[in-house]
Amino acid sequence: MNRSWVEPVFDTKYAAPRGLAVGAALLGALLLVQQPTQARDWLFAAVALALCLLGVGRAFGAAVAQAGLLVAAHACGADLIATLKVLAAIAVFEVSVRCPGRRPVVAASVLACAVVANRVTDLPGELASVLYKTGVVAGVPLLLGAYVRATREAARRAREHLAREEARAEQRVHSARAAERAVIARELHDLVAHHVSSMVVRVGVARHVLPGAGPDGPADPRIGAVLDDLHASGTAAMADLRRLVAVLRDPDSVGPDAPPLLTPGALATAVAAVVTQSARSGLTISSAVDEEGLARVDTARGLAVLRLAQEGLANAARHAGADAHAELTVRVDRDGGVHVTVDDDGGAAQRPELPAAGPHGHGLVGLRERVDLLGGSLAAGPAARGWRLRAELPAAPPYAPRAEKTPQRETQP
Structure with missing residues (x-):
């Protein structure tokens, strides 16, 4: 099964490029879109950038820290609240993609609490608005990350299943070929080899029972030469048949150290x-x-x-x-x-x-x-x-x- 070009983007081994990309996007936003005017804003931006780099190795810790940074920035009246919310949502997404168990839910809950804490003065009058923002900032990244993780797991299981099926199919083909070789080897031995062996024996007997045969064979040397040639050819054929039957029954019997044909x-x-x-x-x-x-x-x-x-x-x-x-x-x-x-x-x-x-x-x-x-x-x-x-x-x-x-x-x- 071929992998989609999108799937490797969310692999854990590509966490460093993703973190660098988020950091580069943050720098671009600070320099081109919303340039801070106060030192505290630059400080919060520097901390956010450091947390992006920290998330390469410790996604859960970075996500919790991003939520805390969001609360601190709001309390100090910083102008980067929207940017920090985006970074916190991306951190929750990373946790949901990379971390198993309950850590994604915990990270999303911490971020949701941070969003509610920043809007606590608007409650209960703006409850619907606060819940909506909480769902968008914390719930959507959690669900998207869970979907990506589930999709990757399903693709991985499908590849493993396909590999197992290919291995089983190869094993079935190997077993079928071994059974076919065994049948051919049995037929060669029972039919061909048996008859050739019988002919070799009879040729050897014929050298001594023909009229005029003496201790050295038939009286006519031409007949003796023909019989000797038949006997030698039959013996060589028997040796080749035995080797062929052995190879058909067990191909591994002829290893790399065996002499070539x-x-x-x-x-x-x-x-x-x-x-x-x-x-x-x-x-x-x-x-x-x-x-x-x-x-x-x-x-x-x-x-x-x-x-x-x-x-x-x-x-x-x-x-x-x-x-x-x-x-x-x-x-x-x-x-x-x-x-x-x-x-x-x-x-x-x-x-x-x-x-x-x-x-x-x-x-x-x-x-x-x-x-x-x-x-x-x-x-x-x-x-x-x-x-x-x-x-x-x-x-x-x-x-x-x-x-x-x-x-x-x-x-x-």
Whole structure:
């Protein structure tokens, strides 16, 4: 809730500026409007000015003293009675705004008694006039101050209530997200992790039960290499799944002291491992990777580069075929911007038109979301002979992420 510009004017911390303003107004009235002609009037004016300054720290005492000064000035026949009444009313207003409890009523009662004392000779004939002046001088400041104080208290309670509601809403969102993460983590563990673990075990068993298998594995070394590769990939996938499930269940389990998923120095090695892994599927890959530039890329963009290379080469192997040729290019600008391109030639068939895309998966969707978060752009679509995936990651993400929608080509896994 935004505060009105008027509300801070009556805060206790601004009592000193208010007191100085009242003192300045008093000096202006004495010098420009009603200049005293006698020494006693200047004396009363000086005392009134001192009481204005005293009211900065002791509003109640200053208000009572202003009422006493009003009685003394009237008894001495001073010409500043009207000015002193205004100052006494302002003092009661300050007490009503700043002081809790019964002190505002006491200050207003003292001022009312002072006004009545000054007009006691007019009673009872001028009773109505005396009561009216008493109500105006003492009652109106009391009511106005009480209203301002009540309004400030209501605004303060409203802000506190809003802050509590925002905290509760944030807590509810946090609890809902935690419940969603728990559900996703449970499904990942019960469905994906269970099946991947079972496949890893079966691949390990297959190395020893295939025809011709000996102590060192199958008789055909090519079959052994494939099985070893499947076993290593499944084991790595299981490790990543366990880490992901742990993070989903308890995000705080990965603290600031935990090692990052990917360090900048290891990015070039990780990209090379992706190229080697993709080449095992039969895909011919030409890579041009700026290893020195990748050493300067931060972890967030580094993970994006790694996922772009993985998804681009995986789609090339899946859609263009094992006999296709793919080119991976990773270039880093001087300012830290990263450009990733994956091209394939469409396979040996060299068909002039690509086949209609099957059901879309979520690989490119996830890549686009990851690139958008970094403020970059992603384009994926048909090229001259095959398919091209191109992404640009800026060194510093702009305020408004931009995205370019293009056709997607992948099948539902």
